[in-house]
Amino acid sequence: MKNDLTAKERMAIPRHDMPEQSPEIRKNNFEEVPLGYSEETAIKEAQRCLQCKKPKCVQGCPVNVYIPEFINKVAEGDFDAAQEILLDTNSLPAICGRVCPQETQCEELCILANKGEAVAVGRLERFVADTARLKAETSASQKTEITKPDPSARKIAIVGSGPSGLSCAADLLQAGYNVTLFEALHEAGGVLVYGIPEFRLPKSIVKSEIDALLAKGADMITNAVIGRLYTIDDLLGEEGFSAVFIGTGAGTPKFLNIPGENLIGVYSSNEFLTRVNLMKAYKSDARTPVIRGNHVAVFGAGNTAMDSARTALRIGADNVYIMYRRSRTEMPARIEEIHHAEQEGVKLDLLVNPLEFKGDDKGWLTSVICQRMELGEPDDSGRRRPIPIKGSEFETQIDVAVIAVGTSSNPLIRQTTPDLPMNKWGYIEADDDGITGKKGVFAGGDIVTGAATVIEAMGAGKQAAAAIIEYVREKN
Amino acid sequence: MPYKILEKKTLADNVVSLWVEAPQIAKKREAGQFIILRPNDKSERIPLTIAGVKKEVGAIRLIAQVVGDTTRELAALNEGDFIRDLAGPLGHPTPIKNYGTVACIGGGIGVAPMLPIAAAMKEAGNHVVTIVGARTKELLILEDELREASSEFIITTDDGSYGEKGFVTDVLKKRIANSAKIDFAAAIGPVPMMKAVAAVTKEAGIPTVASLNTIMIDGTGMCGGCRVTIGGEVKYTCVDGPEFDAHKVDFDELQNRLGTYREQENKEEHNCKLEGKV
Ligand SMILES: Cc1cc2nc3c(=O)[nH]c(=O)nc-3n(C[C@H](O)[C@H](O)[C@H](O)COP(=O)(O)OP(=O)(O)OC[C@H]3O[C@@H](n4cnc5c(N)ncnc54)[C@H](O)[C@@H]3O)c2cc1C
Ligand SMILES: Cc1cc2nc3c(=O)[nH]c(=O)nc-3n(C[C@H](O)[C@H](O)[C@H](O)COP(=O)(O)OP(=O)(O)OC[C@H]3O[C@@H](n4cnc5c(N)ncnc54)[C@H](O)[C@@H]3O)c2cc1C
Ligand code: SF4
Ligand code: SF4
Ligand code: FES
Numbered sequence: 001m002k003n004d005l006t007a008k009e010r011m012a013i014p015r016h017d018m019p020e021q022s023p024e025i026r027k028n029n030f031e032e033v034p035l036g037y038s039e040e041t042a043i044k045e046a047q048r049c050l051q052c053k054k055p056k057c058v059q060g061c062p063v064n065v066y067i068p069e070f071i072n073k074v075a076e077g078d079f080d081a082a083q084e085i086l087l088d089t090n091s092l093p094a095i096c097g098r099v100c101p102q103e104t105q106c107e108e109l110c111i112l113a114n115k116g117e118a119v120a121v122g123r124l125e126r127f128v129a130d131t132a133r134l135k136a137e138t139s140a141s142q143k144t145e146i147t148k149p150d151p152s153a154r155k156i157a158i159v160g161s162g163p164s165g166l167s168c169a170a171d172l173l174q175a176g177y178n179v180t181l182f183e184a185l186h187e188a189g190g191v192l193v194y195g196i197p198e199f200r201l202p203k204s205i206v207k208s209e210i211d212a213l214l215a216k217g218a219d220m221i222t223n224a225v226i227g228r229l230y231t232i233d234d235l236l237g238e239e240g241f242s243a244v245f246i247g248t249g250a251g252t253p254k255f256l257n258i259p260g261e262n263l264i265g266v267y268s269s270n271e272f273l274t275r276v277n278l279m280k281a282y283k284s285d286a287r288t289p290v291i292r293g294n295h296v297a298v299f300g301a302g303n304t305a306m307d308s309a310r311t312a313l314r315i316g317a318d319n320v321y322i323m324y325r326r327s328r329t330e331m332p333a334r335i336e337e338i339h340h341a342e343q344e345g346v347k348l349d350l351l352v353n354p355l356e357f358k359g360d361d362k363g364w365l366t367s368v369i370c371q372r373m374e375l376g377e378p379d380d381s382g383r384r385r386p387i388p389i390k391g392s393e394f395e396t397q398i399d400v401a402v403i404a405v406g407t408s409s410n411p412l413i414r415q416t417t418p419d420l421p422m423n424k425w426g427y428i429e430a431d432d433d434g435i436t437g438k439k440g441v442f443a444g445g446d447i448v449t450g451a452a453t454v455i456e457a458m459g460a461g462k463q464a465a466a467a468i469i470e471y472v473r474e475k476n
Numbered sequence: 477m478p479y480k481i482l483e484k485k486t487l488a489d490n491v492v493s494l495w496v497e498a499p500q501i502a503k504k505r506e507a508g509q510f511i512i513l514r515p516n517d518k519s520e521r522i523p524l525t526i527a528g529v530k531k532e533v534g535a536i537r538l539i540a541q542v543v544g545d546t547t548r549e550l551a552a553l554n555e556g557d558f559i560r561d562l563a564g565p566l567g568h569p570t571p572i573k574n575y576g577t578v579a580c581i582g583g584g585i586g587v588a589p590m591l592p593i594a595a596a597m598k599e600a601g602n603h604v605v606t607i608v609g610a611r612t613k614e615l616l617i618l619e620d621e622l623r624e625a626s627s628e629f630i631i632t633t634d635d636g637s638y639g640e641k642g643f644v645t646d647v648l649k650k651r652i653a654n655s656a657k658i659d660f661a662a663a664i665g666p667v668p669m670m671k672a673v674a675a676v677t678k679e680a681g682i683p684t685v686a687s688l689n690t691i692m693i694d695g696t697g698m699c700g701g702c703r704v705t706i707g708g709e710v711k712y713t714c715v716d717g718p719e720f721d722a723h724k725v726d727f728d729e730l731q732n733r734l735g736t737y738r739e740q741e742n743k744e745e746h747n748c749k750l751e752g753k754v
Contacts, residue, residue: 184696194698223562223563230504251698268699274693410696410715412715
């Protein structure tokens with residue numbers, strides 16, 4: 001198939017929507033909401049790309065995926081070649097195609113974004129990766145053979161198996177090093193497995209992308225809490241690793257610090273989502289319990305808040321409110337996610353600030369007292385500052401509250417690696433190449449930047465891999 | 477990576493002792509630390525104290541009381557079987573040093589986590605007075621090993637079927653009243669017991685730590701489910717504890733939060749001995 005339309009013809013094609021499960025049905029199940037492009041739609045959408053000589057979209061992508069090149073292959077119907085091109089820069093395309101905030105990354109800078117609608121880069125990326133995975137799964141002969149790097153090659157340790165660790169591992173394997181990943185939990189994937197819910201990112205997809213990495217010869221040691229089982233110095237010393245990459249994420253939840261926050265029924269979003277996702281509380285045969293509230297309030301307005309609200313609905317809540325201090329324009333979640341949540345019946349209670357949780361005599365949450373806010377002058381972040389309205393306090397009956405107001409740095413490695421420089425918030429200090437103030441130690445992802453995105457964490461992992469390769473070479 | 481059960485013994489009705497192959501944990505652990513395990517791939521993650529180690533064979537000892545699904549699944553495993561997941565050592569070690577005289581006060585299944593602490597305190601040169609409580613004689617576990625690990629060993633039972641009749645706090649009060657010197661105390665057991673011990677030692681001005689048995693999931697500081705209030709401040713038991721200044725712990729909140737899933741867990745029939753008194 002030839003991709004030889006004129007620019008005019010390309011621009012005449014409208015952007016293609018992705019079919020989705022209807023809100024009425026999906027709010028009762030954990031299956032994925034968007035259903036993906038068909039081959040035909042994907043090719044049509046790919047034809048919209050103008051194949052720019054200086055593609056702006058690529059600059060918007062933290063790992064600089066060769067966007068026009070892979071889209072060209074889709075338009076030509078050569079999906080295998082498209083996948084090869086994706087994998088050159090992005091080891092987890094099925095995941096990024098689903099969860100990247102494309103509207104503020106690659107698609108924001110697409111030349112068509114201002115003229116009309118950006119090329120659906122993310123949806124195409126997802127299509128290509130899904131097609132490749134299905135093909136690999138159905139061709140039984142293609143049993144993935146595990147290839148091991150040369151055992152005499154240098155050993156590199158990776159702490160944490162979230163997106164940053166995984167992408168760092170991929171590049172180091174590619175360069176021929178022996179890579180061992182140490183993961184504290186029983187399952188690899190970081191936020192991809194414990195945070196982002198099944199209906200947005202099916203865990204089977206995460207697993208197959210990780211399996212593909214393991215097939216290239218990485219060792220994955222789960223249940224390995226670094227700082228306790230081995231310290232960073234153990235890894236660099238006794239355990240014989242030439243360098244260590246730390247990609248432990250920003251996994252410690254923040255609370256509101258208001259009265260009543262330890263009542264039964266008040267969860268951090270991490271706990272709520274972990275119970276349901278990682279521990280599969282939504283399945284009938286899983287043992288981990290979760291309180292299935294009738295009236296649930298979620299505090300915060302990022303992706304985590306949307307995920308928590310939509311999860312609460314799916315495990316049986318009648319009413320789910322998102323309570324947020326500012327207005328809709330300041331909500332940090334992806335527009336698509338806010339839209340999905342509202343379609344499913346999540347109610348947005350905006351310009352509302354919680355003051356106190358109330359409970360019964362047995363310590364169970366019964367209500368939250370909030371006050372209304374109005375927007376004042378912009379603050380340092382450029383967002384208009386919310387100001388309380390006097391006398392506007394009101395009470396809402398709730399039996400579950402989920403606090404999704406962000407995370408801070410996990411203390412484990414900090415406590416046990418005193419000579420690793422951190423900033424005042426406890427995040428590791430590292431430059432753009434992931435180089436830290438401790439020799440042989442590199443870091444990237446949320447543990448350096450604070451909570452960010454999957455693809456930014458992957459970008460940081462790749463940068464660090466390059467720096468590690470250079471460091472190890474110089475050591476020789 | 478599954479973890480092999482090398483040896484299994486039943487210590488009392490519904491209490492099992494397991495030696496589990498986990499060489500790196502055995503090498504690293506210190507008294508007071510715990511692990512998180514899942515018996516199989518459907519199980520909950522639950523915390524258990526490392527009750528002992530054999531470094532030569534790379535094994536750790538776990539002592540579990542069957543109170544619900546997960547402990548039941550664990551107790552159903554036999555020698556040669558594998559535990560699916562096991563992560564540790566977690567938490568801060570007990571601050572072991574020579575205080576002089578140390579009182580180790582354990583109740584119910586809490587005597588199991590007390591064993592390594594008493595042993596380490598004695599090794600550090602302390603005069604260790606161990607006081608353990610059980611509801612009745614049959615429920616008393618680890619008697620010989622605790623006696624061995626202590627300088628003095630006192631047993632109490634609620635019903636007087638063995639040792640002194642009464643609670644561990646009765647013995648403790650008596651000793652304090654007889655102006656016996658105690659420089660440091662550690663309490664592990666049911667929440668009401670730890671609360672009572674803390675009240676006694678606070679009045680007597682004895683620095684005391686309590687090892688808190690909150691509900692946990694990850695054990696790495698990621699979920700906040702194990703949060704407790706210590707002197708008005710929120711702390712995470714898994715990464716800041718499990719031991720805290722007993723005089724500052726909000727025990728009532730802890731007791732409430734431990735009941736979070738009682739109704740759900742009790743749907744299938746349960747045997748909640750942990751919840752009872754000493
Ligand atoms: C609910 C939720 C929804 C999100 N939605 C989106 C989205 O739609 N799009 C998007 O781009 N981003 C999203 N994000 C953000 C994104 O997931 C993160 O930015 C990204 O996962 C960070 O990757 P990371 O590799 O730095 O760390 P993480 O993904 O946090 O992984 C860190 C890993 O390290 C492990 N670890 C921690 N400490 C230790 C230790 N001491 N020893 C061994 N292992 C350790 C952890 O268990 C974890 O597995 C979301 C985040 C959340 C919480
Ligand atoms: C740091 C730490 C160390 C521990 N060490 C040991 C140990 O060495 N040996 C041992 O037997 N137990 C120990 N525990 C307690 C043990 O974790 C719980 O008994 C276990 O989680 C119960 O799981 P289950 O699924 O069998 O019971 P579930 O079905 O979860 O619970 C059954 C009943 O027990 C109650 N319960 C749940 N968790 C706890 C808890 N943590 N404490 C008290 N009651 C609870 C529930 O409310 C319910 O009524 C420790 C706990 C912590 C936090
Ligand atoms: S990885 Fe994310 S940002 Fe980069 S091209 Fe793909 S969807 Fe866009
Ligand atoms: S900027 Fe848009 S049109 Fe141009 S190459 Fe990138 S995706 Fe295609
Ligand atoms: S158990 Fe999750 S933070 Fe402690």
